[in-house]
Amino acid sequence: MQQVTRDIPAAIAALQAHFGERASSGQSQREQHAHTTTWIAPELPDLVVFAESAADVQRTVQICAEHRCPVIPFGVGTSLEGQLNAPEGGISIDFSRMDQVLEINAEDLNVTVQPGITREALNIALRDTGLFFPIDPGANASIGGMTATRASGTNAVRYGTMRENVLALEIVNAQGQIVHTGTRAKKSSAGYDLTHLMVGSEGTLGLSTAITLRLQGIPERIVSGSATFPSIDAACKTVIDTIQLGLPVARIELLDPMQVQACNQYSQLSLPEAPLLLVEFHGSDATVDEQIAQFGELAADHGCNQIDTADSLEERNRLWQARHDAYWAARALKPGCTAHSTDACVPISRLAECISETREDLDANGLTAPILGHVGDGNFHVLLLLDESDTDEITRAKGVVERLAARAIGMQGTCTGEHGIGQGKQAYLRDELGEAVPMMAAIKRALDPDNILNPGKIFSL
């Protein structure tokens, strides 16, 4: 792409004139909006604008478009591949004040929200409807951020990812127009699927200002369980059997012994420190009992002697809160460390092999790194706990990440199941999809010719 002549100071002046105190150039705000949580170095925006409406977002983009100034969307700041960085400077739009539920259509099982609402706040708002929104990445992320990275989480094995659960979007495009990408119909064959093009585009093609999501009925009965296995391989093989049998498990999460130990310490649990599967079943009384019994048989085939089940809301919440706190629990294993969470996803038949080779690679490189993940989808995470001052350790860790991406791609999988490409995985995207990447870049250039929307993410034009 030819070099764009940006006039960032002019954009800042116009935005400050328009937004007054809602445009901040303070150092701490700028730092907070470029906090990467990983080994990716922060690159600060020049200004943070706090949007309160779609009109605010539109005005911001219009001003930025006029001056060809970069615009970077910010939800709550939990992305993991440098998606929030401002490598060319520019404006961070903070969506946290756009946190309203716009319309609950309980009778149609959908809801329209502003992008700044978090997944937990959304579920609180839905409390009286008998419905819930199932997608739950570990962090209490914003729905806008989850849309931008095509996020998923523990429930995806049953309910799908953001890809399956975003029905339609209102966006502001690079020209500053408000555009609706779909309707509230459950299905449609009307033209190109811009909704799905936007989901996972990491803010590079448009900024969401309203998001219509599918909802699910809260199951009549929910039972969680934990099952301990003699080896990671035995646990993975149980997962493979469960999926292949078509058992409609709602959650099936692997924690390796190091992660179990971390969770026990951090969340005051007393789980056996062995390879562990956390599962959950949703359904009616009859179906849940049937599912647990079937799962128990599969687990027993792989050496699991006992499944501890939790029926009550309190017990279940304690278990899943511990799972969602796994990242913080892992960090506590190595005080003062930097954590780098990487992810990969492979066809389920290759899961055991992929995890086992990755564990060998970690051990051979002397790295402290629990493995855990959404194994029902063939997706897992490695939490690399690193001493930032130990450059050799960082180098070894980067080697592990690179080989993991290559391993997953070699197994017909992907270098990222749910974290996205951002700045961190651009080389692996090219390894994975080859000639598809220039096609993506052509779309980017067509929709955002001045490269103002989150430049430098997914690919460097």
Next chain:
Amino acid sequence: MQQVTRDIPAAIAALQAHFGERASSGQSQREQHAHTTTWIAPELPDLVVFAESAADVQRTVQICAEHRCPVIPFGVGTSLEGQLNAPEGGISIDFSRMDQVLEINAEDLNVTVQPGITREALNIALRDTGLFFPIDPGANASIGGMTATRASGTNAVRYGTMRENVLALEIVNAQGQIVHTGTRAKKSSAGYDLTHLMVGSEGTLGLSTAITLRLQGIPERIVSGSATFPSIDAACKTVIDTIQLGLPVARIELLDPMQVQACNQYSQLSLPEAPLLLVEFHGSDATVDEQIAQFGELAADHGCNQIDTADSLEERNRLWQARHDAYWAARALKPGCTAHSTDACVPISRLAECISETREDLDANGLTAPILGHVGDGNFHVLLLLDESDTDEITRAKGVVERLAARAIGMQGTCTGEHGIGQGKQAYLRDELGEAVPMMAAIKRALDPDNILNPGKIFSL
């Protein structure tokens, strides 16, 4: 878009030299490849190429790209909105000889096929795996065509549409490159979702040469049923309650009395000639019984006195074959007629109202037109049975279609749930998605600057 200078004769000469007898310019082949089945007038291609491999498709597109000659993909010719027409002339690529299953990955619940295989042939090939491919538009369409129009059918209420069931594609793009849009991983956050951009793009952005599909386990037990209601409204309200309760019905189809009468005559059935729901439940013994009982209670609330169930494969097949033959059954109601099947899809809460207003409009215009459809998704069809020589009748029918599109859009639905835009619904697409349409056109221009891939479909550039 500026006018492209096409040299179709040069492309024809090069293709004939390369493909020999596999390139046909015979009148009957050209006519067969532009047969529209509706009121849309046929527009014949200049040449039909019978592709036998991805390399053949690639060579065809490369020759066409060189001469800026249109290329139109052809599966089995069952599209309904003029998708196969050649308004600017050019080449029809016939995919019927690319009908192989390339790779069954039963352990990962997916399969990779060539685009010319039909859905019925695919399910025959899967027979020994315990798996099936659920998407079933009425016609025995090709998987490539179903991908291109984002097709669905009776099972979509439970298993989703082609949108949810295509995992990855191999395509030939407008530059004649072979590109892979995804992997076999169940989920991914790796870059733009080109797979979903291609699904439903009606051959205007790329031609599929291999399609990876999700598969489902064949349920332990399947029970079908038919339920008669005192009114269309009562049947629709039962559907709404079923969906809102979250009952995992696998199929729930409405047939209005005129369609029931047609099916009885055509398929030698003796269904009561009243508003009818055909349903199907998939699951284990226990869950299916539970679901039928729950559905029975909901239906009884709306005046249904009895549900006739069919357990045996033979009985079930007879019922669903009749449903799939509905189009032919309807045509037989008015011998010599032209049938025009139109579709719309609305949020489920608006279904009863949308169908009832549409029926009033049909009656007010004196048109013979059964209504039926995939009502669990809020999607229904109107089969307009028309005398082609009666121009006034055609005009009245076009008015009904136009008002149906406006009505669906006004209810926050879509002008097409599964048939696509093609040539027939371009004005309604603009009504439905406004400023999104120029964004789609920008993508088209970026990926196919000479407008060679199925020009004149979805929008006229």
